[in-house]
Amino acid sequence: MKPTLPKGTRDLGPDQVDRRQHIFGVIREAFVRRGYRPLETPAMESLDTLTGKYGEEGDQLLFKILNNGDYLAKADPAALESRDSALLTRSIAKRGLRYDLTVPFARYVAMNQHLLSFPFKRYQIQPVWRADRPQKGRYQEFFQCDADVIGSSSLMYEAELIRVYDEVFHALGIPVEIRINHRRLLQGLARICRLESHWQTLTTAMDKADKIGWDGVQAELIRHGLPAELVDRAIRLLQSSPSGARDADLAADPDGAAGLSELAEIRTYLGSAPLHNRLVDDLTLARGLSYYTGAILEVKATEVAMGSLGGGGRYADLTGLFGLPGMSGVGISFGADRIYDVMEEQRLFPASALHRLQVLVLCLDAEGHAESYRLTESLRASGIIADLYPEAAKLQKMMKYADSIGAGHVLIIGEEERASGLYTLRHMAEGIQQKLDLKGIIHALTAPTNC
RNA sequence: GUGGUUAUAGCUCAGUUGGUUAGAGCGUCGGAUUGUGGUUCCGAAGGUCGUCGGUUCGAGCCCGAUUAGCCACCCCA
Numbered sequence: 001m002k003p004t005l006p007k008g009t010r011d012l013g014p015d016q017v018d019r020r021q022h023i024f025g026v027i028r029e030a031f032v033r034r035g036y037r038p039l040e041t042p043a044m045e046s047l048d049t050l051t052g053k054y055g056e057e058g059d060q061l062l063f064k065i066l067n068n069g070d071y072l073a074k075a076d077p078a079a080l081e082s083r084d085s086a087l088l089t090r091s092i093a094k095r096g097l098r099y100d101l102t103v104p105f106a107r108y109v110a111m112n113q114h115l116l117s118f119p120f121k122r123y124q125i126q127p128v129w130r131a132d133r134p135q136k137g138r139y140q141e142f143f144q145c146d147a148d149v150i151g152s153s154s155l156m157y158e159a160e161l162i163r164v165y166d167e168v169f170h171a172l173g174i175p176v177e178i179r180i181n182h183r184r185l186l187q188g189l190a191r192i193c194r195l196e197s198h199w200q201t202l203t204t205a206m207d208k209a210d211k212i213g214w215d216g217v218q219a220e221l222i223r224h225g226l227p228a229e230l231v232d233r234a235i236r237l238l239q240s241s242p243s244g245a246r247d248a249d250l251a252a253d254p255d256g257a258a259g260l261s262e263l264a265e266i267r268t269y270l271g272s273a274p275l276h277n278r279l280v281d282d283l284t285l286a287r288g289l290s291y292y293t294g295a296i297l298e299v300k301a302t303e304v305a306m307g308s309l310g311g312g313g314r315y316a317d318l319t320g321l322f323g324l325p326g327m328s329g330v331g332i333s334f335g336a337d338r339i340y341d342v343m344e345e346q347r348l349f350p351a352s353a354l355h356r357l358q359v360l361v362l363c364l365d366a367e368g369h370a371e372s373y374r375l376t377e378s379l380r381a382s383g384i385i386a387d388l389y390p391e392a393a394k395l396q397k398m399m400k401y402a403d404s405i406g407a408g409h410v411l412i413i414g415e416e417e418r419a420s421g422l423y424t425l426r427h428m429a430e431g432i433q434q435k436l437d438l439k440g441i442i443h444a445l446t447a448p449t450n451c
Numbered sequence: 452g453u454g455g456u457u458a459u460a461g462c463u464c465a466g467u468u469g470g471u472u473a474g475a476g477c478g479u480c481g482g483a484u485u486g487u488g489g490u491u492c493c494g495a496a497g498g499u500c501g502u503c504g505g506u507u508c509g510a511g512c513c514c515g516a517u518u519a520g521c522c523a524c525c526c527c528a
Contacts, residue, residue, distance in 0.1 A: 004501095007519065057526055060452075100528090128528085133452080135522070142528065204526090287527080308528065335528030364486065399488035407488095414486065428488070 008132070008140025015354055020143075020340055022353035024125055026171045027145045027334055030164045031123040036147050039122040041104040043129075044095045051096075053103045053321070055290050061130045063140075064093040097129035101146040102291075102318070102331060109150055110322030118151025118327075125336075137306050137338045148331030150318065155262060158295045159269030161312060161332045162279060165299055170276035172339065173348040175303055177278050181285035181296045182263055183313075188256025189283065192249055193234040198226050203286035206238060210284070214239065238283055246283070262294065291315050297332060304342050310334045357407040358445055359425075361388040362398045364414035372413050375423075375438065382442045403428060411441065 005011065012020060044065055051059050067074070071092045079087035098104050101124045109116065125145045132138060147164065149157045162178060169176045190199045198221075205220045212220070214235055221231045240246040250256030263281065270279070285298055287308075294314030301309055312332030319327045343349055359379060363372035372388055379386040389398045395412070402410045412424040417435075425441055426433035436444060 004519075055526090057452095061526085130527080132527075133525095134520080138527075144528065311528070333528070338528055362487090394484095395486050396484070396488075399486095401488085403488040410488085412486070416486090424486090426487075431487095431489085433487085 006140070008134035008138075010139065015356075016340075018354045019343070019349045020336065022349065023172065023336055023339055023343070024143075024145065027168050027336075028123070028125065030168050030171075031147045034121070034160060034164070036121040036123040036149075039105065039108065039124045040126060041098070041101075041108060041124070043097055043127070045098050045104055045107070047090075047094055047096045049107050049322075050099055050103060053291075054099055058099060061132055062099055063097040063129045063131050064089055065095040065097065067092055067094060098126075099130060100128050101126060101144050101333070102148065105146070105148055105150075105331075106318045107322055109327065110319045110324040113324055116151075119149050119154075119157075120151055121147070121149040123147040137341055139337055143336035145334040145336055146331060148329050150327055150329035153314075153316075153328040155265045155295075156269055157330045158266045158297075158314065161330065162266070162270060162297065163275075165297070165310060165332060166275045166277050166279075168334070169299065169309070172343060174301055174309070174339065174342055174346070175277065176299050176309065177280055177302050178275075179280050179282040179285045179298045179300065180263065180266070181282055182259035183289065183293055183296060184255040184262070185250060185259035185283060186286060186289075188250050188253035188259060189234065189237065191255065192253055193230050193237065195226060195230055195234060198224070200289075201226065202234060203289060206234075206284045207286040209238075242281055242283075266295065287311055288313055291318070293317075295330070301342050304345055306338055306342055308335070309338050309342065354406070355385060357387055357402075357405060358385045359387075359409040359411050359441075360398075360402045360405070360407040361386065361411045361413060362395065362402070363389065363392055364395060364412070366392045368392075368413055368415070368418050371418065375411075375413070378438060379442065379445070382446060384442065384445045409445065 047062075047064065050062055054061070072080075074091065075088060076091035079091060105122065105124065109120065123146065125143065127141050127143050129141050131140060134140060147161065149160075162180070165176075165178050186203055187196075187199070190196045190202055193202075195202050201221065201224045205217050205224075208220075209217050218231055218235055221234075222228055237246060237249055240249075247260060251260055267279075282298075285296055287296060287298055288311065289296075292313035293316040296313040297311060298308050299310040300306075310333055312330070314328070314330040316328050317325060318329045319325070361372050361376045361379075363369050369388075369392060376386050376388040389401065399410065407428060409428060410426045412426065412433075417423045420435075421437055422435040423437070423441060424433055425436050425444060434444075
């Protein structure tokens with residue numbers, strides 16, 4: 001048979017895994033240093049846990065897992081007869097693959113509330129699955145790196161998580177723009193323009209402003225049947241200067257005022273130290289409105305056309321659906337696969353991300369093989385990534401192998417070297433070699449420039 | 452879920468209005484070179500042209516379906 005990968009999935013080779021681990025490492029470090037603790041949850045969740053949490057669209061994108069056994073015999077006869085897939089699903093699939101990390105986290109918190117102390121800060125780096133149509137930067141299986149803090153409504157945490165975004169993308173070398181908005185600003189906007197009843201339509205349309213332009217937004221809103229004069233008013237307000245008329249208008253509305261004051265407080269926390277990246281107030285940002293209740297965050301690369309690299313926000317009551325009401329939380333997510341793609345495109349991965357062989361030992365004759373093996377073990381014991389070519393072969397062949405696997409050095413051991421105790425260490429990239437004893441080799445390979 | 456587009460050697464791609472035995476570059480393997488890779492030269496292997504069906508005397512090329520990639524919607528990381 002011809003081997004294939006399922007749609008929207010991919011293999012990662014050794015260099016790719018090394019590079020992804022580098023990304024995870026930078027993110028994890030930023031989380032850990034702020035007291036976030038790791039959490040892992042199962043790839044599959046009960047379908048009851050997942051459905052209804054991501055809106056109607058989200059439910060369609062859930063991967064369902066067929067029940068084991070004779071599932072059709074136990075299927076709902078009415079649903080089977082009517083060929084109603086949505087109805088049938090309930091009787092033939094009781095589990096699904098997780099769609100994000102936030103809902104499993106909420107489930108975990110609700111189930112383990114007696115064990116947890118609040119505020120509880122956790123991070124989670126695991127794959128999630130969505131039955132979406134694949135595209136550039138969009139996969140059916142992809143990794144998310146989430147950090148959430150639950151059980152406190154302090155805006156300190158919004159600032160903390162913005163700082164994490166800033167720090168991580170700076171450390172990875174990706175220039176980004178961090179956008180921030182507030183749900184209550186959007187509510188205020190809608191009320192001021194008397195478009196409360198069209199809130200959803202208004203926000204999803206204006207979110208596309210940078211893509212389809214303001215004319216496009218206006219056209220879309222009018223197509224949806226919103227009164228033209230109110231649409232004009234909304235767009236004028238959105239385009240007006242934040243420091244001038246816009247915020248004055250918003251401040252006149254109770255929700256708008258609350259949103260403005262929260263954003264100002266977050267900025268006060270951030271004022272203690274400058275950010276590497278721009279933090280932009282963006283009134284058009286309207287993501288995750290089915291669950292975010294406070295601040296809304298999004299990160300976009302400024303130098304590459306790629307969807308968002310991360311998103312987050314405040315949710316007033318995440319665990320309420322699981323029987324634990326009144327728990328306010330705030331969280332962010334990194335899209336590891338998109339970050340990877342951006343870094344690949346921009347060649348941002350440092351050589352140190354790759355854990356390739358530092359030295360490959362080449363023994364020229366069978367007699368010296370055992371001694372070469374012991375020497376290789378000594379190098380490994382000194383923390384050097386080392387391996388021994390498994391048999392005495394033509395030097396040319398062994399050199400080609402060393403070159404193709406990207407070994408930093410080769411150590412050549414022949415009769416002459418064994419007699420003198422001075423081995424030939426060759427630096428592959430530079431093509432220079434020197435004769436050194438074991439101590440000298442270890443020194444050369446553990447010096448900072450050769451790591 | 453909707454629309455567009457692509458699929459030929461391991462990779463990137465050529466392949467004439469449908470016509471005999473489908474090509475190139477790169478890569479791979481062997482040799483030139485029995486203690487020196489990445490550069491050079493010589494040689495070789497490698498294809499049911501994504502899959503299934505149809506039209507035709509004849510299909511890599513035309514038609515239909517299907518699978519996968521890419522792009523744009525929708526939504527999202």
